[in-house]
Amino acid sequence: MSFSTDTRPEEAAQNRLGAFLTRYRVEGLFLILTLALTVGLYAYAFNRYPDFIGDYDFHIRLALEMKDTTSLKAAHFLYHAFVILIDTVVPDLSIRTLIFISTLTWRAVFADAIFVLARITWGRALSIRAGFGLTLVTLCCLVIGPITLATWEKGDLYLGYVPLNPLHNPTALVLEPFALLAAWMAARMLFPGPEQVVTPRETAFTALLIVLSALAKPNYVIALLPAAGVITADRLWRKQPVRLKQVIWGIAIPSVAVLIWQYAFTYMFEPYDYGVPTSDSTITLAPFEIMEAFARGSSLLVLFVSSIVFPTLVYAMYFKDAIRDRFFTLSFVVFLFGAFYTYFLAETGYRRGHGNFTWSGQIALLIWTIAALFFLVRQNRPYLFGRGPKMQARAVIAYSALALHVLSGLLWVALFGNNYWV
Numbered sequence: 001m002s003f004s005t006d007t008r009p010e011e012a013a014q015n016r017l018g019a020f021l022t023r024y025r026v027e028g029l030f031l032i033l034t035l036a037l038t039v040g041l042y043a044y045a046f047n048r049y050p051d052f053i054g055d056y057d058f059h060i061r062l063a064l065e066m067k068d069t070t071s072l073k074a075a076h077f078l079y080h081a082f083v084i085l086i087d088t089v090v091p092d093l094s095i096r097t098l099i100f101i102s103t104l105t106w107r108a109v110f111a112d113a114i115f116v117l118a119r120i121t122w123g124r125a126l127s128i129r130a131g132f133g134l135t136l137v138t139l140c141c142l143v144i145g146p147i148t149l150a151t152w153e154k155g156d157l158y159l160g161y162v163p164l165n166p167l168h169n170p171t172a173l174v175l176e177p178f179a180l181l182a183a184w185m186a187a188r189m190l191f192p193g194p195e196q197v198v199t200p201r202e203t204a205f206t207a208l209l210i211v212l213s214a215l216a217k218p219n220y221v222i223a224l225l226p227a228a229g230v231i232t233a234d235r236l237w238r239k240q241p242v243r244l245k246q247v248i249w250g251i252a253i254p255s256v257a258v259l260i261w262q263y264a265f266t267y268m269f270e271p272y273d274y275g276v277p278t279s280d281s282t283i284t285l286a287p288f289e290i291m292e293a294f295a296r297g298s299s300l301l302v303l304f305v306s307s308i309v310f311p312t313l314v315y316a317m318y319f320k321d322a323i324r325d326r327f328f329t330l331s332f333v334v335f336l337f338g339a340f341y342t343y344f345l346a347e348t349g350y351r352r353g354h355g356n357f358t359w360s361g362q363i364a365l366l367i368w369t370i371a372a373l374f375f376l377v378r379q380n381r382p383y384l385f386g387r388g389p390k391m392q393a394r395a396v397i398a399y400s401a402l403a404l405h406v407l408s409g410l411l412w413v414a415l416f417g418n419n420y421w422v
Contacts, residue, residue, distance in 0.1 A: 030131035031115055034138050038111040039104050041139075045167070045413050046100055054168030056099045059083070075262040078216040079174045099170075106173040107142065113177040114138045114370065117184055121374040122381065130382070137377060140402065141370050145409030146307035147401075151298055157412045160295030162307035162342060162358075164366045165409060171217045175363055179220035182209035183331060183367050186224060189246050190231050191326030198243045203250040210251060214258040219359040220367075223337040225255040231333060281349035290346050290355045300343075307365060310401045311335075311372035317394045318379060328375045331368040338364030373402065 046052065063080035066073050067087060074080060082105075083098060093101075115138045122130060146161035158166075166172050185206040189198050214221040228251045235242045267282055291300055315322045315332060322328050342361030346352055380395050 026126045026128070026131050027119055030126075030135050031112065034111055034115050034135045035108050037135070037139060038108055038142060041143075041413070042104055042107050042167075043100075046103060048414075052168075053095065053099065054170075056102075056168075056170050057095055059170050060095055060098050063087075072265075075265040076171055076215055076217045078212065079171045082174065102170055103167070103173065106170075106177070110173070110177045110180070111138050111142055113180050114141045117180070118374060118377070121378050123378070124382065133377070133384075137373060140406050141366075141373065143409040143413055144310075144366075144369060144402075144405045145412045146303070147309055147404045148306065148408040148411070149404070150302055150306055154296075154298070156296065156298065157408070157415065160291065160298050160300070160303045162304060162339070162361045162365050164307075164362065164369060164405075165412070166362060167413065169359075172359060172362065175213060175216040175220060175359075176366065178209055178213040178216055179363050180367055180370065182206065182213050182220070183224065183334065183371075184327060185209060186228060186251055187326040187330040189243055189250055190228055190235075190330060192241050192243050196241075198246040198250075203246045206250040207254040210254045211258050214255070214262065217359060217363075218259060218262050219338070219341070219357070220334070220363045221255050221259060223334045223341065223360050223364050225251070225259070226337050227330065227333040228252070228255075231330065281347045281351040284346055284348050285344060286346035286352075287344050290353070290358060291343055293353070294355065294358075304339075310398070310405050311365075311368045313401050314372040314376055314398050317398065318375070321379065322375060325371075325375050328368075328371040331364070331371040335361070335364040335368040338362075369405075376402075 059079055060083055062073055063083035064087060066077070066080055067084045079102070082102060086098060086101060087093065115134060118134045118137050119126065122134065124130070126134070143165060145157075145164050148157045148161065151157070151160070185202065188196075188202070189206060192198060210221055210224070228247065232242060232244070232247055236244075288300060295303055311332075315328070338360040341357040345357040347354065347356060376395070376398055380391065384395070384399075
């Protein structure tokens with residue numbers, strides 16, 4: 001009788017794992033570095049302000065109430081589900097601890113998504129210098145903000161601008177990684193090459209990302225859906241390749257289905273928000289009303305332009321190439337719809353001053369800005385400023401604008417706990 005065991009499958013699996021780790025060892029090291037710096041930055045920022053709660057207190061208490069009553073009380077419940085999971089695994093944590101854990105977790109997830117997409121954008125073998133570059137790109141995307149020089153004397157670093165990285169709102173932080181990945185996948189689907197095949201797996205993955213984005217916060221999906229419709233109609237008109245079936249199943253159907261449910265839940269089923277029926281509110285056209293209130297006397301035009309300097313400069317200076325970049329172009333069209341919602345829509349009733357539609361401009365601008373930075377890196381690779389005087393001059397202008405955005409964003413990260421966001 002033989003008791004020998006065939007170990008060849010295990011050895012093959014180990015060999016594949018070893019080959020994978022060897023091939024991507026540089027990527028792995030710099031991803032670990034990026035995540036460590038991300039966690040360190042936001043741990044430091046939050047530890048500076050032990051009394052900071054922002055919008056977290058309401059959402060955490062709502063999540064715990066949902067757990068205790070086993071009832072759904074929000075149409076965008078992904079953050080609340082995350083809090084319930086943490087509280088189930090480690091019960092009775094303080095509000096402050098839950099804020100700390102959830103913020104660091106979702107900033108790390110977002111950093112991971114940015115780094116991976118930046119690596120795909122780079123496309124070439126990753127050297128040590130390029131690895132540091134991708135880490136820097138990721139950190140810039142995490143802290144970048146509107147250029148707030150115009151209002152430093154007033155102490156306004158947030159309201160009135162189209163913000164990019166809000167730290168006080170947990171549902172916005174959960175939305176960011178899913179919206180970024182959904183936009184990346186949607187761009188592949190909406191701008192296919194003549195021979196490109198969009199697989200059922202890619203279609204299903206895109207649909208899943210869109211549903212998760214909406215359940216985190218619906219603001220990106222409500223801008224992505226009409227943008228996808230405009231792009232698809234334009235490509236059909238121009239007789240360019242369109243994967244209509246994949247667009248319908250991967251983008252249109254999941255978007256429409258979840259948004260209809262969220263609208264009905266929020267405005268028709270009378271759930272309670274702060275003890276008040278949300279059915280007392282509806283959506284209305286209110287041009288500039290909310291943003292003018294937030295601007296507190298500052299010029300809306302100046303604040304808007306200060307928010308979009310970097311991506312606008314890159315798109316304008318590299319227009320012939322930029323318009324052919326599918327991720328950059330989709331992000332731009334989505335931002336147009338997001339900006340419309342931000343400046344022209346509001347809610348009636350007690351929610352009128354909440355500014356819930358302003359989150360569409362925020363997340364759409366963040367993703368457009370990330371797309372601009374990815375595009376700029378790809379245009380100039382393998383160098384920082386490209387080759388030749390003309391290319392280098394354009395790169396200097398673009399990176400100078402980026403530096404101002406990052407400086408303003410770092411100031412916001414350093415001071416947000418002092419309620420500079422109100």
